[in-house]
Amino acid sequence: MNVPSEGDQLASLTIELQARFGDAEALEVLLVVLRDLYPNRVAVVSSFGAESAVLLHLVATIDPATPILFVDTRRHFPETLAYRDRLAAHLGLRDVRNIGPSEEDAARLDVDASRATWDPDGCCAFRKTDPLRRCLQGFDAWISGRKRFQAATRQTIQLFELDGTLLKINPLANWSGADLANHIRAHNLPVHPLVAQGYPSIGCAPCTSVVRQGEEPRAGRWRGLGKVECGIHLPAA
16 A cells, blocks of 8 residues: 655645635634644744735734744845834744844855846845755745735735645735735734835845836836746746
């Protein structure tokens, strides 16, 4: 008799969860994941960007000690670092972990801090993707703040996805921009200061520009470089 591998079991669980909770409210999904499925074995990955307050607020209402992973690429806007600290304090988050390349690695792999202009994929890999993957090895699942409305490449994402050997959860996948704005107002959540300056999606400073009226929210990311994701999230199939 063939015994299903761990990968097969996780794939089956992902399909089952999507069938059961694919249309569930975000708070219900988070309750299932944080309390029932993966207590103490799941992390939230947050950029502390333009829309991060909503997911972090929902998580904090359930368990403010949930690990929050912030990838400090060493190229963030100063406003993002200040917002991270302000929002974490406002929500009472007790386990915000700053991960990323060491100062030595940054100096070795990006000597003049220009790599983002001539090798954006390589820059994202050593500053962002590789440090996060190493950190996630200590967890069984992780929670993302991706939404379908953000870009054409995200329009088919599901609430539950298989991400290698981990379960990936996108509890806000079906939220709209209006949903997010309403939640922020209803709960008086702090807003990233760059949003008012025309940045609806905020990444590293060298690779983020103002979004013009009528463009997708992520149009200002890696503008003109033919790049749509840093590598943490692959485009939905």
